[in-house]
């Protein structure tokens with residue numbers, strides 16, 4: 001790999017830190033996870049330091065940049081236990097943040113979130129707790145290969161509240177095969193009753209190389225059909241809206257004032273820096289990603305090599321597609337006044353008209369955004385718009401996947 005061209009770039013607004021350890025791998029998970037009961041914390045802290053050394057060498061930053069959000073994802077960050085304060089010390093050697101305004105999220109698994117851990121995280125400065133609930137049905141949790149049961153999930157949410165977290169997110173997975181009985185509506189109601197300020201609702205996917213993916217490939221498991229998938233998604237959208245949650249992104253629902261600022265930085269094209277195996281960064285138009293597996297990441301850094309596996313400098317056409325994709329994920333959508341899109345509105349006017357009539361697109365004032373039924377068709381809508389743009393400019397990029405799929409499921 002050649003040296004990434006990031007010398008002198010603007011520092012990031014957000015920091016992401018990947019904690020790669022899990023006690024057990026859930027059946028659907030394809031994240032960068034190292035399965036162990038004894039996380040190699042000393043090595044992990046040392047590697048974070050080395051990863052940071054590399055970044056400051058590459059960029060030439062000579063004073064600690066100020067960040068607005070910090071996100072500790074995984075893996076299972078709750079296996080860090082009460083070492084969150086130590087992580088804060090490692091990060092504060094290189095970055096600064098205002099403790100009165102920073103949004104600092106840490107993900108947790110109900111199986112390892114004790115009251116003592118939650119309290120120590122509050123003391124360390126964590127402001128937002130994310131709990132991987134996934135379901136309130138013991139059979140569903142067992143089928144997913146989760147370590148906790150429904151009462152464990154309820155207990156974890158209660159622990160978070162009693163430790164003083166005002167911002168709590170709960171993840172829920174929908175779209176399970178029809179052979180897995182489940183009362184989805186009751187589960188959505190339960191998450192609301194648990195008093196969380198934020199809910200992330202993700203559709204199950206059968207990723208290759210996961211136990212679930214193999215079972216689907218061999219025909220043992222059949223994934224849910226599109227109709228039921230849509231029904232579950234739209235029923236969650238409706239139920240959460242009734243309880244005052246605003247859907248501000250395809251998978252994200254928040255009580256007013258409780259949106260995740262960190263994720264907004266991904267969607268609005270801001271810069272961010274990622275540490276740890278598999279972490280991605282975006283700085284000055286350069287996208288970089290770290291070595292995926294923990295062992296390879298650890299070995300690379302300890303051998304004095306870079307944590308980065310590779311990088312790409314995105315071109316104007318690709319940036320435009322990326323912005324289209326990211327903006328359509330959110331309820332802000334795109335502005336028709338933005339010069340970047342002027343020609344697209346002209347060339348795709350008939351598409352937008354048809355989608356608006358179908359109820360997939362909402363046009364209000366200067367903005368165009370997707371509705372919930374539109375989000376279910378995000379792939380095809382963005383691809384169709386992209387194709388028009390491609391015809392017009394011959395320089396577009398492409399993306400795969402639908403936006404409701406998970407970015408993290410601790």
Ligand code: SF4
Pocket residue numbers: 021022024025026029030031033074075076109132409410
């Ligand atoms: S889904 Fe979360 S808890 Fe389960 S293996 Fe993956 S990272 Fe670990």
